[in-house]
Amino acid sequence: MLNMCSMHADLTARAVIRDRALELFAARGPDGVSVRAVAAAAGVSPALVIHHFGSKDGLRAAVDDHVAAAFDGLLGEAPDAASLAETMLRELPAGSPAYLRRLLLSGDPAGTAIFRRWYEVTRSATQAMIAAGTMTEGRDPVVRAAFLMVNDLVLLLVRDQLAEVLGVDPLGAEGMARWAGEALTVYREGIFR
Amino acid sequence: MLNMCSMHADLTARAVIRDRALELFAARGPDGVSVRAVAAAAGVSPALVIHHFGSKDGLRAAVDDHVAAAFDGLLGEAPDAASLAETMLRELPAGSPAYLRRLLLSGDPAGTAIFRRWYEVTRSATQAMIAAGTMTEGRDPVVRAAFLMVNDLVLLLVRDQLAEVLGVDPLGAEGMARWAGEALTVYREGIFR
DNA sequence: CATCCGGCTGAACGTTTGTTTAGCATGCTG
DNA sequence: CAGCATGCTAAACAAACGTTCAGCCGGATG
Numbered sequence: 001m002l003n004m005c006s007m008h009a010d011l012t013a014r015a016v017i018r019d020r021a022l023e024l025f026a027a028r029g030p031d032g033v034s035v036r037a038v039a040a041a042a043g044v045s046p047a048l049v050i051h052h053f054g055s056k057d058g059l060r061a062a063v064d065d066h067v068a069a070a071f072d073g074l075l076g077e078a079p080d081a082a083s084l085a086e087t088m089l090r091e092l093p094a095g096s097p098a099y100l101r102r103l104l105l106s107g108d109p110a111g112t113a114i115f116r117r118w119y120e121v122t123r124s125a126t127q128a129m130i131a132a133g134t135m136t137e138g139r140d141p142v143v144r145a146a147f148l149m150v151n152d153l154v155l156l157l158v159r160d161q162l163a164e165v166l167g168v169d170p171l172g173a174e175g176m177a178r179w180a181g182e183a184l185t186v187y188r189e190g191i192f193r
Numbered sequence: 194m195l196n197m198c199s200m201h202a203d204l205t206a207r208a209v210i211r212d213r214a215l216e217l218f219a220a221r222g223p224d225g226v227s228v229r230a231v232a233a234a235a236g237v238s239p240a241l242v243i244h245h246f247g248s249k250d251g252l253r254a255a256v257d258d259h260v261a262a263a264f265d266g267l268l269g270e271a272p273d274a275a276s277l278a279e280t281m282l283r284e285l286p287a288g289s290p291a292y293l294r295r296l297l298l299s300g301d302p303a304g305t306a307i308f309r310r311w312y313e314v315t316r317s318a319t320q321a322m323i324a325a326g327t328m329t330e331g332r333d334p335v336v337r338a339a340f341l342m343v344n345d346l347v348l349l350l351v352r353d354q355l356a357e358v359l360g361v362d363p364l365g366a367e368g369m370a371r372w373a374g375e376a377l378t379v380y381r382e383g384i385f386r
Numbered sequence: 387c388a389t390c391c392g393g394c395t396g397a398a399c400g401t402t403t404g405t406t407t408a409g410c411a412t413g414c415t416g
Numbered sequence: 417c418a419g420c421a422t423g424c425t426a427a428a429c430a431a432a433c434g435t436t437c438a439g440c441c442g443g444a445t446g
Contacts, residue, residue: 034433035433035434036433046435047435047437050434050435055435056435
């Protein structure tokens with residue numbers, strides 16, 4: 001599959017501003033990036049940013065929607081929910097995972113909606129596996145689905161810290177293999193003797 | 194154990210400023226809180242904040258150190274590493290858990306240091322359990338310890354979103370029981386049939 | 387050709403920011 | 417009592433902020 005970036009490169013000034021804002025917001029947060037910085041990165045005047053999005057908050061909302069739409073598109077075609085975090089990192093345009101991280105942690109309703117959708121996909125996947133007889137239901141299937149979901153999500157949230165402590169990027173090739181291997185071992189055999 | 198708040202209530206203006214800054218920074222982030230807002234919350238003039246901490250960044254650093262010290266104190270006396278997240282929420286002064294969350298996610302060196310210390314405590318605890326024969330070692334003990342650690346840490350990071358989706362605070366009384374129960378079930382029996 | 391309209395800019399606006407400065411009060415010390 | 421450090425404030429500072437406004441430019445339309 002192609003990256004969203006190259007699918008249909010939107011070169012209108014509006015789209016360029018939105019994409020540059022996405023990258024800057026993802027890196028430093030909306031509060032840490034001025035309208036002037038976004039305009040400079042997009043090669044336009046600060047006034048044009050306001051002209052297209054009404055206000056800085058309008059721009060932020062537009063980026064929110066853009067990222068949420070990309071995430072929804074990913075959820076729709078994801079065959080299995082083994083590691084959504086890793087899939088996101090592979091398929092989403094540059095900066096989106098970091099922006100998604102910020103959205104999920106900001107408490108913004110848009111982030112909460114994404115969280116809920118992610119959970120529902122996980123819940124459906126576990127229910128399917130339970131129905132197929134490959135997974136046990138457990139005493140609290142609702143909590144179990146959330147437990148499995150956040151165990152994957154957390155890789156997106158503390159990726160850098162894990163990379164620093166483990167000495168290997170948990171979402172890189174080697175790290176992913178080790179992490180998934182150990183997670184599957186725990187899920188298969190438990191950890192107690 | 195007493196709360197750090199009541200252990201030795203420091204009523205100097207410097208301490209009051211620091212504590213109010215902690216709460217405000219935890220809620221809105223350092224960038225979202227002005228020196229004037231901190232000063233108003235502490236009932237002093239903005240100039241006094243600068244007088245005591247040199248600059249806003251100095252204040253932020255002082256709060257970082259204060260929270261990191263409280264966390265270290267907690268790590269030192271924590272008997273088991275069953276759920277450090279829950280222990281933190283119970284023992285730390287108001288706002289500290291939220292501030293710690295922000296610190297861990299900000300990429301700040303202080304946050305990375307805390308993350309590393311948390312990991313080392315978890316690693317030691319798992320090694321002790323392995324030595325005691327109550328836990329299996331697994332193929333990748335280093336990754337396994339990290340896996341177990343972030344599975345607990347994530348409760349602190351996405352507590353609000355989980356509460357919204359599950360309808361119960363995962364770090365409250367009922368939610369904690371359900372969450373810990375399901376986690377232990379997974380760790381005991383795995384999830385596959 | 388004249389007109390008009392949307393994309394776009396440069397300059398300015400008022401506000402808020404972090405920080406500085408000069409000076410006031412208070413209490414200890416000689 | 418004089419002197420002096422300390423804790424603290426009011427006022428002002430320059431810089432950066434989000435936003436507004438008047439107007440330029442180029443291509444489509446009459």
